[in-house]
Amino acid sequence: MAAIYIDGKAYEVTPGKNLLETCLTLGFNLPYFCWHPAMGSVGACRQCAIKLFKDEQDTNGRLVMSCMESVRDNMYLSVNDPIAKAFRSQVIEWLMTNHPHDCAVCDEGGSCHLQDMTVMTGHTYRRFQYKKRTYKNQYLGPFINHEMNRCIQCYRCVRFYKDYAGGKDLDVFAAHDHVYFGRAQDGILENEFSGNLAEVCPTGVFTDKTLKEHYTRKWDMTMAPSICQHCSLGCNIIAGERYGELRQITNRFNGEVNGYFICDRGRFGYEFVNSINRIQQPLIRSKIPDATDKQSLYNHLTETLSNNKVIGIGSPRASLESNFALMQLVGKENFYQGISENEAQLMRTVLSTVNSGHIHTPTLKETESADAVLILGEDLTNSAPRLALALRQAVQKKPFENAQQINIPSWHDAALREFAQQEKGALFIAYPTQTKLDEIASDSRYISPDDIARLGFAIANYLNNTAPALGDMDDDTLTLARHIADILKKAERPLIICGTSLCSEAILKAASNIAFALGTEDKKASLCFVVPECNSMGLAMMQAPSLNRAAEVLKKGEADTVIIVENDLYRRGAKKDIDSFFNHCKQLIVLDHLHNDTTNQANVLIPVGTFAEADGTIVNNEGRAQCFFQVFMPKNENLRESWRWLDEFRQFKNGVSREDLTTPDDLMAEMVELMPQFKGAETVAPPADFRIAGQKIPREPHRYSGRTAMLANINVSEPKPPEDPDSALSYTMEGYKGMPPAPLIPFYWAPGWNSVQSLNKYQAEVGGPLHGGDPGKRLFPENAVTENAFLNNISPAFKPSPGEWLLVPLPHIFGSEELSIYTPGIAQRSPRPYIAINKHDAANLNISENDIMQMQIKDQYYYDLPAKINDELPNGLAGIPFNIPGLGGIDWPATGILTKAAI
Amino acid sequence: MISILRTIGLTFLHMFRKRETIQYPEEKVVLHPRWRGRIVLTRDPDMGERCVGCYLCAAACPVDCISLQATEDENGRRYPEFFRINFSRCIFCGYCEEACPTYAIQLIPDFEMAEYDRQNLVYEKEDLLINSEGKYPGYNYYKVAGLAAGIKAKGEGDNEEPPVDIHSLLP
Structure with missing residues (x-):
């Protein structure tokens, strides 16, 4: 000190x-x-x-x-x-001599760092009499609005976009007091983290364009701490509501997870909450009219649930509470994960590895400081974007550390970059096609999933010769494996990343072997798994059988009624199989928030709240249980949490009386009791009866406006504000004004600091953890619980078979995720359906770019897709964008027959 | 005793003073231009809506009786999608007028707003918007703001340089 x-x-x-x-x-x-x-x-x-x-x-x-x-x-x-x-x-x-007189029409106003700093320094009166500089603006795409007049030339935008996030298309132009921050020409900002510019820019040059569509000042929003639902990393977010509509997502600092930044899918993918496609009323499709009220729904369900054999299908995008409430309703033996057998098997492999205790599951923060990274079969920019951003920092870690030898301090950004030049730490990528991270990689190989796994097994075998060895290994791969193994061995903080997106169990096992082989008694190697959805890990930890088992049970007639919670089964398997699944059930009860192909099949459809209208807990890829809180009370009282509906349905089935129905805290306690693997999840956030000085934490800032007018058009007498019995947050501006506990921070504000920069008041040390520690509770065991045993799953090297192609799912940050696609900007950025094939394959089939190809997956549907010629994809592989609109209903992994479509 | 008689005397003398009470409503009250009464939304010299939906009036309102939603036209000009004042709550403090950066919201010398039904005291934008510039004629916010919103192009506003040519390196 x-x-x-x-x-x-x-x-x-x-x-x-x-x-x-x-x-x-x-x-x-x-x-x-x-x-x-x-x-x-x-x-x-x-x-x-x-x-x-x-x-x-x-x-x-x-x-x-x-x-x-x-x-x-x-x-x-x-x-x-x-x-x-x-x-x-x-x-x-x-700075203010040129700053325009814009605050009234500026989206930054009220959460503007420049406003705060101007007030802080006491500059109140303009003495400068002369003209102001002006600039022309650019169109920067559907997410970011550009208003260059407001710029104060702090250079934060280009430092973030180019240096931190690796963007190429935003730069500084011109000279002296004419410098211009923008693109070389109008166009969409390509980087996946462009949304952070809105927070990084201290004034209103870059602002959130989706917020502009329904603009609300920060002080007018009802906000709650939430968790991003669009990938498995579980970034912390703040969600803000006004007039019953979700208006904005901003980053919520969690030092161990997302830190200061989130990706554009997380920031802009919220508009499904406001979609006109929302289910608004319970429907009983056998009645006319089908829209019904709560009482007749209950009457109908009493009959259905008590007389039939019911099974429940959970979901990796529903909270632990919802999945558990369903399990309680139908009974543990009748509860199934709503994912295919393949995916369930992958998740079991992931879980058995992390539960072995022989590897270290790194936090997102820890991945930022890895000094050698190996990625096996993941395109992180598209499957777990925030992790890709972390790796961009990791490759700079080593050169920056070297700079300390000549006494350059770690915060001295310009000097560090000058010192490091183009030097990068070790990063190896093996993936079937090119990924965005290739540009910072030491080496990237474009090989088939089987060969990726074989490379992994070879590395593990070289590191520890008791690990299973490959019989036939070509010299090229062997040299590469040895090279990677040597670098991993030398590294102080090596990191292996793999995931489920190629649907290959062998890759997961190979990665586990490398981590087992690298780890020593006192220092375990870091292995990070990327899993498919926001609560995939939580669902897998419930250890229920898969959807395929449920289909068998239905087919055998052992059950006839199915309850599905927040799950579109057509994204989980082949359309034909799912159709037959629905044909076998007599009664289908679906709880979901958006109409989709599954809800169209439902006999009884029940609307539920999205993450913004529900409380819940989800488990991210590192096994961190995190709570999201209801942001607002929807006007439509039918929109309730899935767990609240399901918990109530228990009274029709198991003879539970109304009085025994539970609050989320009870539900979690019950869950931990029944499934001890979740121990700790109940302590993630303070309980509902938590108070500071006898008060709740307000969701609204103290300057929330319009309370006596916003509903006056309906009735001039103001209704009582809604109460929140489920959490320690209140739906009003009244409550405790001091520092809330870290898991309950609804927004950042401190006297004199209205912008997001007020965050520094919430941290124990600037840039460090929040007061009281970063939120979330990691559930995986840290100590070894099983024997360290190498896994064996070596498949023969991939050989293209004539006439048949191995289809690889290619995830896309914009498009592959089910809910974010409802944001118009994300739909705009989503790729159109295509099929990517190698140029040799294309030549053999006499295909050129954009020719229509017909793809037939074994006894499934035909798809006609425009071809995309890809130089990197190995022969015999064809890339299909994963689950984008129009390309669902494929049972992965799949092989297909490709032909040139007759026109 | 003396003080009682004095009081009676003074009261008696008041009978010969000029009357303060006026015969409202036959006789109208004289209201000065800065009298804070009914709230209106005024227009620009070009008769566009002056309100840009900045929410400052709503934030300044001590009884929170103003609520609005900002929206934009195709030129990027902001205006309120709805603008509602609950006059049954309003205390006519004038903070909203003081907070307004565009002189849009103004309190005018009129207090004759009584209603039998309280619901009728909820004024929407149609009730508030008048076809006048009110107390500040000639002012157009978009002429002094940097934003181009269909009123003027970039650099054509008051006190503005023409837009920077970013391809030039000349000083």
Whole structure:
């Protein structure tokens, strides 16, 4: 610890940090623009000036930029020195000479860092009499709005977009006071993390275009801590609502998971909540009219549930509570995972590996500091985007660490990049086709899933010769395997990443073997699994049989009524199989929030709340249980959590009386009791009766407006605000105003800090964990629980078979996910259906780009798809975009026959 | 005793003073231009809606009786999709007028708003919008804001340079 003296007062601080973050950690309100806790300092904006003194006697001192000064022992400085204060306010005044008079029509207003800093420095009156500079704007695509006049040239946008996220198409142009931040020409921002520009930009140059469609100020939103539902990483988000409509998603800091950034699918994929395709009323399709009320629904269900043999189908996109409530309703032996047998088998392999205790499951934060990475069979930018962003930091870790040898501090961004130049840490990728991460990879191989697994087994065997060996290995692969193995062995923090997206169990086992072989007694190797959906891990931990087993039970007539929770089965298997599944059930009860092919088959359809209208717990890919909280109480009282409906249905079936129905806390307690593997999940968030100073945590900021007018058109007498019996949050602006516990932070605000930058007040140390620790509870055992045993699943090397192609599912960040596709911008960015084949295969079939090809999957449907010629894809493989609209209903893994379509 | 007689005397003398009570409604009250009464939404000199839906009036309102939703036309000009004031809650403090950056919302010298039914005191945009510039004639927010929203192109507003040519490196 170092002792520093600020304005004559002594503080104990961590050495090595810069003075700006230290002052912010200590609670000083020091203005800044260009520094960002995740991106370090460049000293560009000259805003964070403070006075630094030579020693105790020095009274003159000198102005320094606090972000460019390392903390040393015995430093004397002054934040409130009149000269430093005057300097800071002059800098703001300069910036404001060209800043337009736009706040009223600017989407940043009310959560604007520039506004906050201007007020903080005391600049209130414009003295500059001359004209303001103007710029023309650009069209930047469906997500980001551009208003260049507002720019204050802090360079944060290009530093984030180019240096941090690896984007290519945003840059700085022109010179002197004409610098321009934009693209070379109008067009869609290509990077998958462009949405973060809206948060990174301290003013309103880059703003959220989807918010603009239904614009609401930050202070007017009802917000709640939530978890992103669009991939398995479980990024923390804040969701905001106004007038019964979800309006905005922003990042919620979790130091161990997403940190400061989320991907565009997570940020903009929320509009399904407001979709006109939502199910609004319970439907009983045998009655006329089919829309019904709660009472007749109950009467109908009493009959159906008590007289029939009922099975339940869970879902990897429903919360633990919903899946468990279904399990309780139908009984453990009648509960099935709503995923195909193949996927269930993959998840079992993943679980047995993580539960063995011989590997370390890294947090997302930990993956950022890996020094050698091996990716086996995942296109991370498309299947787990935030992890790809983390890896972009990981490859810079090693060069940046080397910079410490010449005493460049870790926060000194410009110097570090100058030092590192193009040097990158080790990253190896094996995937059937090119991925976006190839550009930062040391080596990437385009090989078939079987060959990826074989490469993995070869690496494991080289690391530890007791691991199963390949009989026939060509020299090329062997050399590569040895090279990768050597680098992994040498690395201090090696990381293996694999996942389920190629539907290959062999890859998972090969990756596990590498991790087993790398790990030692005291240091386990990190192995990160990417799984298909937001609660895939939680569902797998419930250890229920798969959908295929449920189909068998139906076929045998052992059950005739099926309850499906939040699951579109047509995305889970071949259309033919799912059709026959539905034909075998007498009564189909579906609970979901959007109409889809499965809900069309339902005899009884029950509307449920989305993540914004429900409380729940989900488990992410690292086994971290995290809670999302209801954002608002929907006007439509039919929209209730699945678990609340299912829990109520118990009274029609198992003789449970109404009084015994549960709150989510009870439900979780019951679940942990029945399934001890979830132990800890009940402690993720404070219980519903948690109070601070006798008060709940308000979901609305203290300046929430329009309470006595927003519903006055319906009735001038205001209704009582809705109550929330399920959590410690309230739906009002009244409540505890101080620091909420980390899992319950509904929004970031601190006096004088209205923008997201107020986050630094919520952290124990700037850039570090939140007060009281980062939220979420990891459920996997840390200690070894089984014998370390290598897995064997070596398949022969892949050989293209004539006339038949192995189809590989290619995930797409925009399009492959079921719910986010309802956002028009995401649908716009989603690829049209295509089939990717190698140029040799294309030549053999006499196919050129965009020719229509016919694909027939064994005794399934025909698909006519335009061809995309791909140089990297190995011969005998064909890539199909995974589950994009129009290409569902394929049972993966699949093989197909390709022919040129007759026109 | 003396004080009682003095009071009676003073009261008696008041009978010869000028009357303060007026015979409302036959006789109208004289209201000064800055009198804070009924709230209206005014228009630009070009008769476009002045309100840009910035929500500042709603935020300033101490009784939270203003609610609105901003939306945009095809030129990017902001206007309120709906604008509602619940006058049964309004305390006519004038904070909304003070907060308004575009002079759109103004309090005018009119208080004759009594209703038998409280529901009728909920005013929508159609009830609030008048065909006048109100107290601040000639002001058009979009002329002084940097944004191009169909009123003027970039760089044509008051006190604005023409847009920067980013291909030029000349000083």
